[in-house]
Amino acid sequence: MQYEIRALSADHLMMHLTIDAYDEADARSQIEARGLFAAAVTPTRRPLFGTFGAKTGGAARLSLVLFSQELLALLNAGLSIVECLEALLEEGSAALCTVLTRLLSGLRDGKRFSSVLAEQADLFPPLYVGIVRAAEGTSDLPQSLTRFIDYQQRIDSVRSKIISAAIYPLILLIVGGGVSLFLIAYVVPRFSEVYRGAGREMPWLSQLLLNWGQFAAAHTTLLLSAIGIGLSLLAVTLRHFFAHGGVVTLLAKIPGVGERTRIYELSRLYLTLGMLLEGGIPIVAAMETAIGIVSSGIKTGLQAASASIQSGAPLSSAFECNGLTTPISLRMLRVGERSGELGKMLTQSAAFYDGELSRWIDRFTRTFEPLLMAAIGLVVGTIVVLLYMPIFDLAGSLS
Known part of the structure; x- marks a missing residue:
């Protein structure tokens, strides 16, 4: 869900932001993580027929295949999982930055990568969490991501043929x-x-x-x-x-x-x-x-x-x-x-x-x-x- 934030910066400047968060408490914690003070947190109004459209928030804009491909490329380059997410955070969109911020916060708290993925079940399905959890046991996350990318592309290929027909x-x-x-x-x-x-x-x-x-x-x-x-x-x-x-x-x-x-x-x-x-x-x-x-x-x-x-x-x-x-x-x-x-x-x-x-x-x-x-x-x-x-x-x- 999106929230409109009126926040005060360290140099006493008032800022207006729009972020994706689960609830008001999550929105305030994200603002505080940026070094800001949340003066007002207001949910954005949804369109009347929003329930018949695409999902609101980050779930509609996060492509698991693209995310996995970018993560795989960085892992193959020799970066750790935290460094990969930090690199993606610097280049990502607003919706992706919200997701990556939550993932990084969980990893820095000492949680496993599969655990922080499971906490966002609306973005990462059990299938994705399962292969990551299995990869943690074998220390072979790049190979597991490669299998998932190939799997999803094959399913999308058959689905696209049916839609085209x-x-x-x-x-x-x-x-x-x-x-x-x-x-x-x-x-x-x-x-x-x-x-x-x-x-x-x-x-x-x-x-x-x-x-x-x-x-x-x-x-x-x-x-x-x-x-x-x-x-x-x-x-x-x-x-x-x-x-x-x-x-x-x-x-x-x-x-x-x-x-x-x-x-x-x-x-x-x-x-x-x-x-x-x-x-x-x-x-x-x-x-x-x-x-x-x-x-x-x-x-x-x-x-x-x-x-x-x-x-x-x-x-x-x-x-x-x-x-x-x-x-x-x-x-x-x-x-x-x-x-x-x-x-x-x-x-x-x-x-x-x-x-x-x-x-x-x-x-x-x-x-x-x-x-x-x-x-x-x-x-x-x-x-x-x-x-x-x-x-x-x-x-x-x-x-």
Whole structure:
């Protein structure tokens, strides 16, 4: 949360500052750490619809990948973790400086780096804290950061492909819907005025279309308001579905798409477990960390598999019994158990899934986009043909 501060400096000058803090006490402690005296601390006003936008504060502006890349570069240069954070503090933005100040304060108090990261759970997820905690035990933080950067970039790559595949169909739907709405609300009423004075009986479908056009022209404001309310409700519903994992559940019920959704979930699970195992985290602890990033269906199977492993079952058998494998990944897991490189095999299984998913997305978009264009063209063409059918009848009678 942001606070507006009126502070007094050591040379008795009044200053006005805006900082990010958890609460008023945190804001005052940050001001005192700068050698200033806080005369007044006031929370900034949030916009009315701020809850529907991006997260306020530093959480929305902190990129874990960028932060990890900068920290990794400084660590590889031979700096200690405190020196790295101090260097980043000198060059960082206001939001990042607030985060770094808290991290440095915790380290100077004698806390572990993973502990001070865990204190800011809204910025650093349990997965990130887990790999840092494991790296503290092996004194290999640069390697762990490298694994996390590669992990996040691979997940972002698959997600960007899915988003890119959805952009073009969405544009087609918006343009096609806009053209259809313009024809019905503007063009059709003009034609109805012309046909009304002709005194001829029109085809039934054309008459139905003209009636719709007249209704739209007479209630334009009402229709636009209804469309706006409908889009707002749709946006709120989608936001709720995304927040509670309902989109994955809905997609899983669509024939053909459900299996690909499951493959995407398994790929993310395997990639996460592979990174954690390669970082030195035990398999049960890795599964407990991964539970927070999977959907409800995968979570139930993962919890049951964790219980089986604690009872002495091998990972491949536990995953097979709880529907967390495919024939190919099951073979790769068994090979990883025999060779002692289970983390590597999990990562390779995720790479195989990612490649299969990318190929399916390409095939799906190449098939779906032409079909969508044809459907939109059919709707617009039907409206135009129905508009001109009375004219064709009139031309036929005159000839």
